[in-house]
Amino acid sequence: MVKSLSLDKNGIRKGAWSEEEDDKLRAYIHRYGHWNWGLLPKFAGLSRSGKSCRLRWMNYLRPNIKHGNFTTEEDNLIVELRKKLGNKWAAIAAKLPGRSDNEIKNRWNTHLKKRAHDEDIVLELEHLGSMEPDQANLKENKDLECEKDRAMINLASESLSSSSSSCWLGLGGAVFGDVPSQTSSYQLADDFWTESFLEDITSSVDSMPSPYLVDNLISGSSCQDMTVVDEFSWSMLDSCSEHNSEFFNC
DNA sequence: AATTGAAACAACCGCATGGCG
DNA sequence: GCGCCATGCGGTTGTTTCAAT
Structure with missing residues (x-):
């Protein structure tokens, strides 16, 4: 029930998401949050559009998302x-x-x-x-x-x-506990990501380029551009450590 | 067993909106 | 006020599955 995979002229993948892509996206957002959907795919090592990543996250990979029969x-x-x-x-x-x-x-x-x-x-x-x-x-x-x-x-x-x-x-x-009045903003509980999942993703995350270590992923960007991105990424990551849950608002 | 049409659903596309310089 | 950009939303499409014939 998924679209077959294809590539557009820019090499962007379309169609069904593979398990590997899901793992990459899940692991990346778990570690860094979705600080910028436009740049996220490159940092996460995904040949997808930011839109596609966002959609996949919101509709399928997001924590607490339910699948299957409606009551x-x-x-x-x-x-x-x-x-x-x-x-x-x-x-x-x-x-x-x-x-x-x-x-x-x-x-x-x-x-x-x-x-x-x-x-x-x-x-x-x-x-x-x-x-x-x-x-x-x-x-x-x-x-x-x-x-x-x-x-x-x-x-x-x-x-x-x-x-x-x-x-x-x-x-x-x-x-679920109390039904939140604004379910668009999910609070991330400490045990949100199961231990087994954390074990599974550890290796892939560690080998994944972080937004502030990679300086050659944005094609055509100048060094100046990357400085801006780096500073932004650092500030966001600082915020992430302080307000972790905000990075998972949906 | 083969064919066909409907159902199901993941994903895409285009537009609207809001924030920012 | 204006333009640009990122994000969000709703409509639509494409593909697979399944039941009926």
Whole structure:
């Protein structure tokens, strides 16, 4: 279910990410943070665009990201939030810890859109079925009832909202702890990266060029340019040691 | 067993936004 | 105020998988 690999004219890889690329990106961000997506690929030894790296990190490699089946509670919440917020996938994702906007968008487009549409039709038909026959033929009445329908649907979704939110908070409390109000900024716990992972990546990270040691990776850049980059990198790394979690905000 | 169409989803692309000089 | 650049967001595409025929 992945795009086949290809290279563009600049030698930038496109398509599916290999496990090796994932490891490089994960290891690099773990060590240095994503201080600049544009430069990160070169420092991390990846032939990818910064955009591609960012997307891969945000949607797949980011800590705490969940993969696999959506729960009924999650589905309900997505449907409900979409009614309220529209296609604001990032805003919706902020309410579902561990799910990326891309994943939610895909979930909506492949599963929930049709379901939500079907549910609206059922509501509409149920309502029409309860109407007097001659009433149903009167346009003005129909228009009025359509308005009532919308109100009923909204009311139903509000009701669903309060109940499913409770379910979700219960689930969130059990699995994630308190559901953060701003899940776009993740706090990195000390044990975020498992010990086994740290062992796995140690060798690759140590052989990886750090942003302040490499001076020939930015093609065409002058020595002056690199001085700027070096100073920037040092300051960022200093900040990193002081405020480690900020480097993993998503 | 082969074919085909739909479903699923990772990834790409273009535009919008915000920060900075 | 303006232009540039990095980042974020949402729409779309491309590929694989799987079920139906």
